[in-house]
Amino acid sequence: MKNGYEKIQPLKHKNILLCVSGSIAAYKAIEILSGLKKLGANVAVVLSEEAKRFISPLSFEAISHTQVLHKYTESWVDFGKSLDFCDSNFCGNLPADFRADSIKVPCVDSTADSHTDSLSDSSVSKSSTADFAPSYPHPKSHIAYAKWAHIVLLAPATANTIAKLAYGIADNLIVQTLLATKHTQILLAPAMNTQMFLSPQVQSALDRLQDYGYEIIPPKEALLACDEYGIGALAEVEEIIFRTLRASYMRDLPLKIKNPSKDSKQNNFSQSDFKRKNFVQNGFLQSGFWAGREVIITGGGATSPIDTVRAISNHSSGKQAIAIAKAAYTLGAKVTLISSKIDSFLPSQIECIDAQSNDNYKEAIESKLRDFDSFGDCANFGGFDDSTKSKNIKDKTPSERKKPVLFMAAALCDYALQSPKTYKIKKSTSPNLTLELQSCEDVLASIDSEKIYKVGFKAESITQKNEKNATENTLEDALKNAKKMLRRVNEGGKGCSCVCLNAISKSSTPFGAEDNSFYLLDSRALHDESSDACENIAFLPLQSKLELSYQILDFVQSSLQGSVFTKSLSSTKSNTAKNK
Numbered sequence: 001m002k003n004g005y006e007k008i009q010p011l012k013h014k015n016i017l018l019c020v021s022g023s024i025a026a027y028k029a030i031e032i033l034s035g036l037k038k039l040g041a042n043v044a045v046v047l048s049e050e051a052k053r054f055i056s057p058l059s060f061e062a063i064s065h066t067q068v069l070h071k072y073t074e075s076w077v078d079f080g081k082s083l084d085f086c087d088s089n090f091c092g093n094l095p096a097d098f099r100a101d102s103i104k105v106p107c108v109d110s111t112a113d114s115h116t117d118s119l120s121d122s123s124v125s126k127s128s129t130a131d132f133a134p135s136y137p138h139p140k141s142h143i144a145y146a147k148w149a150h151i152v153l154l155a156p157a158t159a160n161t162i163a164k165l166a167y168g169i170a171d172n173l174i175v176q177t178l179l180a181t182k183h184t185q186i187l188l189a190p191a192m193n194t195q196m197f198l199s200p201q202v203q204s205a206l207d208r209l210q211d212y213g214y215e216i217i218p219p220k221e222a223l224l225a226c227d228e229y230g231i232g233a234l235a236e237v238e239e240i241i242f243r244t245l246r247a248s249y250m251r252d253l254p255l256k257i258k259n260p261s262k263d264s265k266q267n268n269f270s271q272s273d274f275k276r277k278n279f280v281q282n283g284f285l286q287s288g289f290w291a292g293r294e295v296i297i298t299g300g301g302a303t304s305p306i307d308t309v310r311a312i313s314n315h316s317s318g319k320q321a322i323a324i325a326k327a328a329y330t331l332g333a334k335v336t337l338i339s340s341k342i343d344s345f346l347p348s349q350i351e352c353i354d355a356q357s358n359d360n361y362k363e364a365i366e367s368k369l370r371d372f373d374s375f376g377d378c379a380n381f382g383g384f385d386d387s388t389k390s391k392n393i394k395d396k397t398p399s400e401r402k403k404p405v406l407f408m409a410a411a412l413c414d415y416a417l418q419s420p421k422t423y424k425i426k427k428s429t430s431p432n433l434t435l436e437l438q439s440c441e442d443v444l445a446s447i448d449s450e451k452i453y454k455v456g457f458k459a460e461s462i463t464q465k466n467e468k469n470a471t472e473n474t475l476e477d478a479l480k481n482a483k484k485m486l487r488r489v490n491e492g493g494k495g496c497s498c499v500c501l502n503a504i505s506k507s508s509t510p511f512g513a514e515d516n517s518f519y520l521l522d523s524r525a526l527h528d529e530s531s532d533a534c535e536n537i538a539f540l541p542l543q544s545k546l547e548l549s550y551q552i553l554d555f556v557q558s559s560l561q562g563s564v565f566t567k568s569l570s571s572t573k574s575n576t577a578k579n580k
Contacts, residue, residue, distance in 0.1 A: 004323075004514075004546035005039055005245075010330070012040030014248050015135070017149035019174045020060075022050020023156040024225045025191040025234040030055070032155055033063050035241045042135040044145060045069065048161070048174050066136045071173060075140045142173055146180035151248055154178070155217075156191035156234050159202050166205035185247045189217040189240055194230030217243050218348075235348075242347040245330045253288045253332075289557045291332030293402040296368055296452070297325050298410035300340030302358050306435065307421035315511035316411035317341060320457075320545050324407055325350055327549035338364045339410065358412050362443045365406065369451055372404055405453045405556065408444045409500075416440050442494065444485075449495035455556055456485045456496040459510075462503045478503055479537065483525050498522045498556050517542045520552065522559040 016036055020029045029045075036043050045060040047070045057068035067073055137148035154161065154174065161174055165188075170176045178186060188209065196202060197219060206216055217240055222233035234240075299321020303311040318341035325337045329350055336351040338361055346352060355361045415437040425433065444456055460478035482501040487493025501519040502510055510516040517540055524536035540551055558564060 004544035007544065008547060008550070009040030010245055011036060011248060013135075014041045015137075015148050015150045016041045016043050016244065016248075017046065017145055017152045017177070018043055018060075019046045019048075019152065019154045019177065020051045020055075021048045021154065021156060021158045021161040021174060022054060023158050023191045023234070024054060025156040026051050026054040028234055028237060029155055030059055030063065031237045032153070032240055033060060035237060036244065037063060039241070039245065044137055044148070046142070046145060046174055046177055048172055050158075050160075067140060069137075069140055069142065069145055069173065069177075073140055074142065074173065077139055142177040143180050146177050146182075146184070149181060149184050150251060151244060152178060152181060152184055152186045153189070153240070153244055154187065155189035155240055157188040159190075159192050159196050159199075162188065162190060162202060162209070163205045166208040185215065185251045186213075187215045187217055187240075187243055187247055189235050190219050190232075191234035192219075192232050193224060193226055194228060194232045197232045215243065215247060236345070238345045239347055242326075242330065246332065246347075249330055250291060250332050253291055288332070289561065290328060290553065293333050294336070294368075294372055294404035295328045295333040295407070296336045296338065296365060296404065297321050297328070297407040298338045298355070298361055298365070299325075300342075300355075301411040302340065302361060302413045303356055304358075304413045304416035304440075305420040306417055307423060307425045309424045312413060312415070312417070312437075314411045314413075315509075317512040318343070318410075319512070319514070320510070320516060320549070321407070321409040322346065323545040323549040324409065324552065327546065327553055331553060336368055355410075358416070358440055358443055361410060361412060362441075362446065365443075365447060369404075369448075372451075403453060404451075405455065405560075406447065407455045407457070407552075409457045411459070412443055413440050444496070445489050445494040447495075449489075449497075453497045453556075453560060454495055455498045455500065455552075456494055457500045457502070458482050458485060459502040459504055462505045475503055479519065479521070479525075482519070482521055486521060486523055486526055498559050500552060514544060515542050516545050516548055518548060518552065520555045522555075524559075 018029060018033055018036070020026050033043055033045065043064050044066055045057075045064055045068045047055075047057055047060070047068050049071055052070060057070060057073075060068050137144045154165075161172075163169075164171065164175050165178055168175075168179060170179055188206075190197060190202075190206070192202070210216060217235045219231055220233050220235055221229070221231045223229050224232055299316070300318035301314040301316035303313040305311045318339045321337060321339055322342065322344050325335050325346060329335045329347055335349075336353065337346065338353045338355050340354070340356050342352055353364045355364055418436050418438045444454060447454060458478075458481065460481060461473060462475055462478060463472050478501060482499045484492065485494045485496045485499045487495075489495045499521045501521065502516070503519065504510065520538040520540065521536075527536060538555060540548055
């Protein structure tokens, strides 16, 4: 995964157990392992004996830096004993680069460690040497691996393993490990022949596993190893990694117990399950605000035809919208991306709609709003249902409808030709061409803010001190124009809940770039005593568009919940002063 995820490290301190069964697609598990490691995850691997026929354990060990668990490496030595972290024998078995850095997990008294599991059967003592837990399972047994894992990923999942898992036939190490997990999200990525996948036996087993709370990552259509084209190929590696990242976030959401009167021990819930965690690492909001919420994101640039060949357009690349779509998806949102340009991989669960004109964008947005209305309260899910037989966090029960959010990041046309030509205008017949343009309808203002929260995006050019022949437009002017978007439509505004302002200069432009910067405003900015006051405006300095996207989502959530945005606002004043 590119575009900034390696830098963000969203899976840092997450324990992911990668189980590999015997499929020709087993070689792709190496790429999955590498991708998860790059996102900061601790990854341990379990191989079936059939998988070892396709790929060597050494290949996984070279990347994971820990021994692969299989039939001939499983050991019960020291199981059930507390780990002595000063034991040289234990530390001596770890790779050199792992010893110093990897035994780092929050203190057991911290509110941030509610999902840090003990790797032995007894709890870790609260001595000064036991405030940390190892980043990899010990000892090498399927029970220890099951307890250690936050997320389990079975990729590839063969028909044999799927069937055995569905009916609890624990005659191999992978099934034994998966059956021993508790409150662990399990993802399965099937890979097999088309007819095998479509067989009623496999489909029935998959349905049963879904009922148990397992998440199925559907296979794709491709040319298979049997030289037939059809469904059954392992899903794209990026798809699997995105699903794992999303599952990791969903697993950490605070749980709502439907019947809190039941004894927590009876339901196998610890008190830490009830603690509300506001943020995951890197400051991403963790309250479940985005989980299940419908989010519409527009991106790219609209075009307005001049003739059958030429058109009026703009430089918008759509990259910021794609980054917001990815970020919102990993935080659990149901994402629809409406864009004229999508040149990056997106998870299959993100609905993509092509739009080229202003009318296309408006029709797509209004169509989605009608869909939301028709779905009613079933559009979103809510609390955890402890009455289900599932032991997985995935199970959610329908809850109250969450108001959707629109991120209007697309650059729509402000002007359009009054009468586009139905033929190509020839230069020989029209050496000098004069176009009569008319202003276009404001699509953002036309969207009913009662049905959806609106987040507007605005680009304003800022003149430099020594810039000649330019209309003066200071940062204060740009902020003043952005504030107008927060006002109601009947007051000359656009009814936005939040606004993201791009301050563009001759030396700095976000179009097509990988980095960006924003000024963020919400209704609090309208309370400033003067139009150039900046106390209630947040500034996000130049950074990757993906990093910005998470911070924008953070800001929007904080604004809509009426809480304080976590980023310092002091930098806004200094940046304002520099641009005066």
